[in-house]
Amino acid sequence: MSTGAGTGTAAEDRVFAALANATRREVLRLLRERGPQPVQVLADHFDMRRPSLSEHLKVLREAGLVSEQRSGRQRIYRLEAAPLAEVQDWLHPYERFWRDRLKGLGDLLDRLPDDDRS
Amino acid sequence: MSTGAGTGTAAEDRVFAALANATRREVLRLLRERGPQPVQVLADHFDMRRPSLSEHLKVLREAGLVSEQRSGRQRIYRLEAAPLAEVQDWLHPYERFWRDRLKGLGDLLDRLPDDDRS
DNA sequence: TTGACTGGTAGGGAATCACCTACCTATTGT
DNA sequence: ACAATAGGTAGGTGATTCCCTACCAGTCAA
Incomplete structure:
Protein backbone atom coordinates (compact mmCIF):
# COMPACT_ATOMS: atom_id res chain seq x y z
CA MET A 1 0.00 0.00 0.00
CA SER A 2 3.00 2.22 -0.33
CA THR A 3 1.88 3.85 -3.55
CA GLY A 4 -1.78 3.44 -2.84
CA ALA A 5 -1.91 0.81 -5.54
CA GLY A 6 -5.12 -1.03 -6.23
CA THR A 7 -6.99 0.36 -3.28
CA GLY A 8 -10.04 1.15 -5.35
CA THR A 9 -10.00 4.88 -4.68
CA ALA A 10 -9.79 8.18 -6.50
CA ALA A 11 -6.47 7.30 -8.10
CA GLU A 12 -7.90 4.14 -9.60
CA ASP A 13 -10.87 6.11 -10.79
CA ARG A 14 -8.69 8.66 -12.53
CA VAL A 15 -6.71 5.97 -14.33
CA PHE A 16 -9.77 4.12 -15.61
CA ALA A 17 -11.40 7.40 -16.60
CA ALA A 18 -8.27 8.43 -18.47
CA LEU A 19 -8.24 5.15 -20.37
CA ALA A 20 -11.89 5.52 -21.32
CA ASN A 21 -11.06 7.84 -24.19
CA ALA A 22 -9.67 6.55 -27.49
CA THR A 23 -7.60 9.66 -28.15
CA ARG A 24 -5.86 9.29 -24.80
CA ARG A 25 -5.19 5.60 -25.38
CA GLU A 26 -3.73 6.53 -28.74
CA VAL A 27 -1.44 9.07 -27.06
CA LEU A 28 -0.17 6.35 -24.77
CA ARG A 29 0.43 4.08 -27.74
CA LEU A 30 2.37 6.78 -29.56
CA LEU A 31 4.55 7.46 -26.53
CA ARG A 32 5.16 3.77 -26.14
CA GLU A 33 6.01 3.12 -29.78
CA ARG A 34 7.91 6.30 -30.60
CA GLY A 35 9.29 7.31 -27.22
CA PRO A 36 8.89 10.71 -25.53
CA GLN A 37 7.63 13.47 -27.77
CA PRO A 38 6.67 17.14 -27.70
CA VAL A 39 3.02 18.13 -27.87
CA GLN A 40 3.06 19.28 -31.46
CA VAL A 41 4.39 16.01 -32.81
CA LEU A 42 1.70 14.19 -30.91
CA ALA A 43 -0.91 16.61 -32.18
CA ASP A 44 -0.05 15.79 -35.79
CA HIS A 45 -1.59 12.38 -35.32
CA PHE A 46 -5.01 13.68 -34.38
CA ASP A 47 -7.81 15.44 -36.18
CA MET A 48 -8.19 17.88 -33.33
CA ARG A 49 -7.02 21.34 -32.30
CA ARG A 50 -4.01 21.51 -30.05
CA PRO A 51 -5.79 22.93 -26.99
CA SER A 52 -8.05 19.88 -26.98
CA LEU A 53 -5.05 17.60 -27.02
CA SER A 54 -3.54 19.68 -24.22
CA GLU A 55 -6.56 18.84 -22.10
CA HIS A 56 -6.21 15.16 -22.87
CA LEU A 57 -2.59 15.40 -21.81
CA LYS A 58 -3.70 17.05 -18.60
CA VAL A 59 -6.06 14.16 -17.85
CA LEU A 60 -3.25 11.70 -18.53
CA ARG A 61 -0.89 13.71 -16.33
CA GLU A 62 -3.33 13.79 -13.45
CA ALA A 63 -3.77 10.06 -13.76
CA GLY A 64 0.00 9.69 -13.56
CA LEU A 65 0.13 8.06 -17.00
CA VAL A 66 2.46 10.61 -18.55
CA SER A 67 5.03 13.08 -17.27
CA GLU A 68 6.27 16.24 -18.88
CA GLN A 69 9.79 17.51 -19.06
CA ARG A 70 10.38 21.07 -20.20
CA SER A 71 13.02 21.52 -22.83
CA GLY A 72 13.26 25.07 -24.07
CA ARG A 73 9.85 26.07 -25.27
CA GLN A 74 8.83 22.49 -25.78
CA ARG A 75 7.23 20.11 -23.36
CA ILE A 76 8.37 16.56 -23.85
CA TYR A 77 5.77 14.06 -22.77
CA ARG A 78 6.80 10.63 -21.64
CA LEU A 79 4.86 7.49 -20.87
CA GLU A 80 4.62 6.60 -17.18
CA ALA A 81 3.45 3.03 -17.06
CA ALA A 82 3.20 2.51 -13.30
CA PRO A 83 -0.55 3.18 -13.12
CA LEU A 84 -1.03 0.58 -15.83
CA ALA A 85 0.59 -1.92 -13.52
CA GLU A 86 -2.19 -1.11 -11.07
CA VAL A 87 -4.72 -1.80 -13.78
CA GLN A 88 -3.12 -5.16 -14.28
CA ASP A 89 -3.35 -5.79 -10.55
CA MET B 1 -8.43 -11.57 -34.40
CA SER B 2 -11.20 -14.11 -34.48
CA THR B 3 -13.49 -12.29 -32.11
CA GLY B 4 -12.28 -8.87 -33.09
CA ALA B 5 -10.14 -8.83 -29.97
CA GLY B 6 -7.76 -5.99 -29.38
CA THR B 7 -8.31 -4.34 -32.71
CA GLY B 8 -8.77 -0.93 -31.17
CA THR B 9 -12.34 -0.48 -32.34
CA ALA B 10 -15.80 0.18 -31.01
CA ALA B 11 -15.78 -2.99 -28.93
CA GLU B 12 -12.61 -1.94 -27.16
CA ASP B 13 -14.10 1.47 -26.62
CA ARG B 14 -17.23 0.03 -25.02
CA VAL B 15 -15.19 -2.09 -22.63
CA PHE B 16 -12.96 0.76 -21.46
CA ALA B 17 -15.96 3.06 -21.17
CA ALA B 18 -17.79 0.46 -19.10
CA LEU B 19 -14.84 0.13 -16.75
CA ALA B 20 -14.62 3.89 -16.31
CA ASN B 21 -17.41 3.88 -13.73
CA ALA B 22 -16.79 2.79 -10.13
CA THR B 23 -20.29 1.38 -9.70
CA ARG B 24 -19.85 -0.84 -12.74
CA ARG B 25 -16.45 -2.04 -11.55
CA GLU B 26 -18.05 -2.84 -8.22
CA VAL B 27 -20.76 -4.87 -9.96
CA LEU B 28 -18.06 -6.89 -11.67
CA ARG B 29 -16.32 -7.45 -8.35
CA LEU B 30 -19.54 -8.62 -6.73
CA LEU B 31 -20.24 -11.05 -9.56
CA ARG B 32 -16.71 -12.34 -9.33
CA GLU B 33 -16.69 -12.76 -5.56
CA ARG B 34 -20.24 -13.96 -5.01
CA GLY B 35 -21.07 -15.62 -8.31
CA PRO B 36 -24.10 -14.89 -10.52
CA GLN B 37 -26.84 -12.88 -8.86
CA PRO B 38 -30.23 -11.33 -9.60
CA VAL B 39 -30.52 -7.59 -9.99
CA GLN B 40 -32.10 -6.94 -6.63
CA VAL B 41 -29.34 -8.61 -4.67
CA LEU B 42 -26.79 -6.55 -6.57
CA ALA B 43 -28.83 -3.41 -5.98
CA ASP B 44 -28.65 -3.89 -2.22
CA HIS B 45 -24.97 -3.03 -2.35
CA PHE B 46 -25.48 0.39 -3.85
CA ASP B 47 -26.90 3.67 -2.66
CA MET B 48 -28.86 4.06 -5.86
CA ARG B 49 -32.34 3.34 -7.24
CA ARG B 50 -32.79 0.12 -9.13
CA PRO B 51 -33.45 1.69 -12.55
CA SER B 52 -30.06 3.38 -12.36
CA LEU B 53 -28.40 0.07 -11.67
CA SER B 54 -30.36 -1.43 -14.56
CA GLU B 55 -28.74 1.08 -16.86
CA HIS B 56 -25.31 0.22 -15.53
CA LEU B 57 -26.08 -3.43 -16.19
CA LYS B 58 -27.08 -2.51 -19.72
CA VAL B 59 -23.73 -0.82 -20.30
CA LEU B 60 -21.94 -3.87 -18.94
CA ARG B 61 -24.07 -6.15 -21.11
CA GLU B 62 -23.34 -4.16 -24.26
CA ALA B 63 -19.64 -4.31 -23.45
CA GLY B 64 -19.96 -8.09 -23.15
CA LEU B 65 -18.82 -8.00 -19.53
CA VAL B 66 -21.94 -9.62 -18.11
CA SER B 67 -24.65 -11.88 -19.44
CA GLU B 68 -28.18 -12.34 -18.18
CA GLN B 69 -30.08 -15.55 -17.79
CA ARG B 70 -33.81 -15.35 -17.14
CA SER B 71 -35.06 -17.52 -14.34
CA GLY B 72 -38.72 -16.96 -13.67
CA ARG B 73 -39.21 -13.30 -13.04
CA GLN B 74 -35.63 -12.86 -12.08
CA ARG B 75 -32.68 -12.02 -14.27
CA ILE B 76 -29.50 -13.66 -13.11
CA TYR B 77 -26.44 -11.68 -14.09
CA ARG B 78 -23.15 -13.41 -14.58
CA LEU B 79 -19.63 -12.17 -15.07
CA GLU B 80 -18.26 -12.59 -18.60
CA ALA B 81 -14.54 -12.09 -18.31
CA ALA B 82 -13.52 -12.47 -21.96
CA PRO B 83 -13.45 -8.72 -22.68
CA LEU B 84 -11.16 -8.31 -19.69
CA ALA B 85 -8.74 -10.66 -21.39
CA GLU B 86 -8.72 -8.18 -24.24
CA VAL B 87 -7.89 -5.42 -21.79
CA GLN B 88 -4.99 -7.50 -20.60
CA ASP B 89 -3.89 -7.94 -24.21
C1' DT C 1 13.05 44.38 -28.14
C1' DT C 2 10.16 42.68 -31.38
C1' DG C 3 8.26 38.78 -33.57
C1' DA C 4 7.64 33.91 -34.21
C1' DC C 5 6.78 29.65 -31.96
C1' DT C 6 5.29 26.22 -28.26
C1' DG C 7 1.83 25.06 -25.43
C1' DG C 8 -1.18 26.09 -21.63
C1' DT C 9 -5.69 28.42 -19.75
C1' DA C 10 -10.47 30.66 -20.11
C1' DG C 11 -14.86 30.30 -21.39
C1' DG C 12 -18.60 28.44 -24.10
C1' DG C 13 -21.59 24.94 -26.39
C1' DA C 14 -23.30 20.38 -27.82
C1' DA C 15 -23.39 15.80 -26.43
C1' DT C 16 -23.17 12.26 -23.15
C1' DC C 17 -23.54 10.49 -18.39
C1' DA C 18 -25.59 9.27 -14.15
C1' DC C 19 -29.03 9.85 -11.51
C1' DC C 20 -34.06 10.41 -10.54
C1' DT C 21 -39.48 9.48 -10.70
C1' DA C 22 -42.98 7.44 -13.19
C1' DC C 23 -44.65 3.70 -15.78
C1' DC C 24 -44.81 -0.72 -18.36
C1' DT C 25 -44.24 -5.88 -19.02
C1' DA C 26 -43.74 -10.46 -17.45
C1' DT C 27 -44.13 -13.94 -13.99
C1' DT C 28 -45.75 -16.04 -9.83
C1' DG C 29 -48.87 -17.02 -6.03
C1' DT C 30 -53.57 -16.91 -4.18
C1' DA D 1 -58.56 -12.97 -12.35
C1' DC D 2 -55.94 -10.14 -9.18
C1' DA D 3 -52.25 -8.54 -6.46
C1' DA D 4 -47.46 -8.67 -5.64
C1' DT D 5 -42.84 -9.09 -7.30
C1' DA D 6 -38.72 -8.53 -10.56
C1' DG D 7 -36.81 -5.61 -13.55
C1' DG D 8 -36.73 -3.03 -17.79
C1' DT D 9 -38.00 1.52 -20.42
C1' DA D 10 -39.36 6.58 -20.92
C1' DG D 11 -38.39 10.98 -20.07
C1' DG D 12 -36.31 14.69 -17.42
C1' DT D 13 -32.37 17.11 -14.92
C1' DG D 14 -27.85 18.55 -13.36
C1' DA D 15 -23.01 17.41 -13.94
C1' DT D 16 -19.33 16.11 -16.76
C1' DT D 17 -16.97 15.41 -21.19
C1' DC D 18 -14.99 16.85 -25.38
C1' DC D 19 -14.52 19.82 -28.59
C1' DC D 20 -14.02 24.65 -30.18
C1' DT D 21 -12.18 29.79 -30.51
C1' DA D 22 -9.84 33.26 -28.24
C1' DC D 23 -6.19 34.60 -25.39
C1' DC D 24 -1.97 34.44 -22.32
C1' DA D 25 2.89 33.12 -20.82
C1' DG D 26 7.39 31.57 -21.69
C1' DT D 27 11.35 30.87 -24.89
C1' DC D 28 14.23 31.64 -28.87
C1' DA D 29 16.01 34.18 -32.90
C1' DA D 30 16.77 38.51 -35.35
Missing part, protein backbone atom coordinates in the same frame (compact mmCIF):
# COMPACT_ATOMS: atom_id res chain seq x y z
CA TRP A 90 -7.02 -4.91 -10.74
CA LEU A 91 -7.42 -7.32 -13.62
CA HIS A 92 -5.64 -10.18 -11.93
CA PRO A 93 -8.47 -11.69 -9.84
CA TYR A 94 -10.57 -11.94 -13.00
CA GLU A 95 -7.91 -13.87 -14.82
CA ARG A 96 -8.97 -17.31 -13.74
CA PHE A 97 -12.44 -16.63 -15.08
CA TRP A 98 -11.35 -16.38 -18.66
CA ARG A 99 -8.61 -18.97 -18.26
CA ASP A 100 -10.94 -21.51 -16.70
CA ARG A 101 -13.59 -20.81 -19.29
CA LEU A 102 -11.12 -21.61 -22.04
CA LYS A 103 -10.54 -24.95 -20.40
CA GLY A 104 -14.29 -25.56 -20.51
CA LEU A 105 -14.94 -25.62 -16.80
CA GLY A 106 -15.96 -22.04 -16.53
CA ASP A 107 -19.60 -22.72 -15.90
CA LEU A 108 -18.79 -24.54 -12.70
CA LEU A 109 -16.58 -21.78 -11.36
CA ASP A 110 -18.95 -19.06 -12.50
CA ARG A 111 -21.51 -20.36 -10.07
CA LEU A 112 -19.10 -20.35 -7.16
CA PRO A 113 -17.84 -17.41 -5.20
CA ASP A 114 -14.10 -16.92 -5.00
CA ASP A 115 -13.75 -14.98 -1.80
CA ASP A 116 -13.72 -18.15 0.30
CA ARG A 117 -10.21 -18.79 -0.84
CA SER A 118 -8.95 -15.21 -0.79
CA TRP B 90 -4.07 -4.18 -24.61
CA LEU B 91 -1.98 -3.78 -21.48
CA HIS B 92 0.67 -6.25 -22.50
CA PRO B 93 2.92 -4.06 -24.69
CA TYR B 94 3.19 -1.59 -21.81
CA GLU B 95 4.37 -4.23 -19.42
CA ARG B 96 8.06 -3.96 -20.12
CA PHE B 97 7.86 -0.26 -19.32
CA TRP B 98 6.99 -0.74 -15.71
CA ARG B 99 9.08 -3.90 -15.38
CA ASP B 100 12.17 -2.27 -16.84
CA ARG B 101 11.65 0.83 -14.78
CA LEU B 102 11.72 -1.26 -11.63
CA LYS B 103 15.07 -2.60 -12.69
CA GLY B 104 16.34 0.97 -13.00
CA LEU B 105 16.96 0.98 -16.71
CA GLY B 106 13.68 2.52 -17.62
CA ASP B 107 15.10 5.85 -18.67
CA LEU B 108 17.08 4.24 -21.42
CA LEU B 109 14.13 2.33 -22.80
CA ASP B 110 11.79 5.27 -22.39
CA ARG B 111 13.80 7.15 -24.95
CA LEU B 112 13.69 4.36 -27.46
CA PRO B 113 10.77 3.29 -29.59
CA ASP B 114 9.61 -0.29 -29.26
CA ASP B 115 8.01 -0.90 -32.62
CA ASP B 116 11.32 -1.87 -34.22
CA ARG B 117 11.16 -5.19 -32.50
CA SER B 118 7.44 -5.84 -32.86
